Amino acid sequence: MMRTFILTRKNMADLLLSLSGINSRSPIKVLQDAWMNLHKENDLPPIIQKILKLAKGETGFSLNEIVSLGNLIEFTNFPQSTVQNWVKRDVKGLIGSPQLGKKYTIEQAAMLFIVEDLKATLDFESIRKILVLVFNNIEDRTDDIVNPTDLYLAYASVFDQIHHQSLPTMKSSASGSVNELIDQFIHQECITMLSSLNGIKEENLKIVLNVLIISVLTVQAGFYQAATKKYVTDALS
Template identity: 40%
Template sequence: MDRFKMTRSTLATLLISLREQYEKTPLEIIEDALDSNDPLQQINLSPLLIKISKLKPETAGLSINEIANLGNLLEYAMVTSTAIQNWVKRDIKELIGAPMHGKKYSIDQAAILFIVEDLKVVLDFESIRKALTMVFNNPADRSDDIIDPVYFYKGYADIFCHLYKQDLNDQLEKRIEAKVQQFILSLNIDPIHHEKVKKLLSISVLSIFSSCFHSKAKSLMQKTILES
C-alpha cells in the first residue's frame, strides 16, 4: 500500500461522491485510482479506503486521523494529525468551525483542510484565513459561500493535473535534463560522476522553480488582499 498515491483530482472527486449522489460510487473512484496507479500490480484496499468506500452521503464524516491518513495518500503532500489538530483548534478555528458530525468533520470541512495543506506551503496562516474567508463564509452554513469548498478544491486540482501532468511534468523535466546533460559534457568531469552531478544540478534547477512559484503565489496573494 505504500506505493499507492492519488492525485488531488481523484481525492476531490472522491469527496464529491461522499457528499452527494455522483456518477460513480466512492468504491469505483478508489478502484479506478488503484488501477491507474499501477495497472500491472494488484493493490489491496487499505482499511481506511474500505471504510471510506462504505460511507453514505447523508452521514459521511471524517475524523482528524482519517483526514490526515487520506491526505498522506496524495502526491506531493505530507499531512499529520497533530498539524490538523492545531489548525482546527487555533490557526483556522473560525474558518473550519466545530465538527459537523459528532466528533467527525464534514466533507466540506475536510476539503478546506486539504486546501489549507496546499496553501500553507506558500502562505502563512493569517494570509490563508484572509484568502479563504473571501470565498468561504459561515462554516456552519455553506449556502453563503461564493464557491463550494469541494468544487474549489476540485477546480484547482484539475487545473494542476492538466498543466503539470500533460505539459510541465514531461516537458519541463526533459528540458532540464537535456540542459544539465549539455552542461556536464562541457566540463572536465569523470563520466563515473556524471549521473550524480546531473541529479544534483536538476534538483537545484527545480528548487529555483519552486522558489519562483512560491514568490509568485505570495505576490498574487498580497495583490488579492489589497484589492479586496
C-alpha cells in the same frame, strides 16, 4: 510487499464528491480509475476500506481519518499533530467544530486539504483572509460563493493538467520563459474552470479567479519543495 497507493488532488476531490453523492461515479469507480491495477477492495489502504463502507449521507470523518486521507495525496505532508493545532488554534475559525456529531463533514475535510496546500507559500493570516473571501461565514455553507469541495476540484484539475497530462501547445502568440508560459497556462485554465462553477454572480468572478490562481500556484510551489527535498535526500544518501 505492501503496495503504495497515492492519489492526485483531482482523484481526492472526485472521491470526496462521490462520497457526497454529487459525482456520478461511485467511490470504488473513482479509485479504480485512479489505480488501474486495483482488483479487490482488500488491496486498498485501511482508511479507504473504511470510508467505502459508509452509506451516502453518513459520510463524516474524524480528524485522524482526515489525516490518513490527506497523507494519500501526492506531494503532501499531513502530520496529525500539525492538523490538530490547526483546528484548535490556527484555522479554528475557518474549519469550525465537527458538524456531524464528533465528525467533520466532507466540506470541512476539503477545507483542511485546501489549507494544507496554501501553507506552501502563505501564512495563516493570509490564508484566513483569502478563504473568507469565498466562504464568508464558515459555519454557514449556504453563503459560500463556491463550495469548498468544488473549489478544491477546480484548482486540482488545473494542477492535474500540468503534472499528469500532456499540455496543449501554447498559442503561437505566446512568448516568454518557461515559467511565464506556465503562469499564462494556469491563468487561462483557471478562467476556463470558472465556467464549471455554477451560480457565481458576476461581481464575484474575479474573487474566485484570483483564489483559484493563488491555489494552483501554491500547489505548484509545494511540488517544487517536495522535488527539492527528494534531490537533497538523494545527494546526501
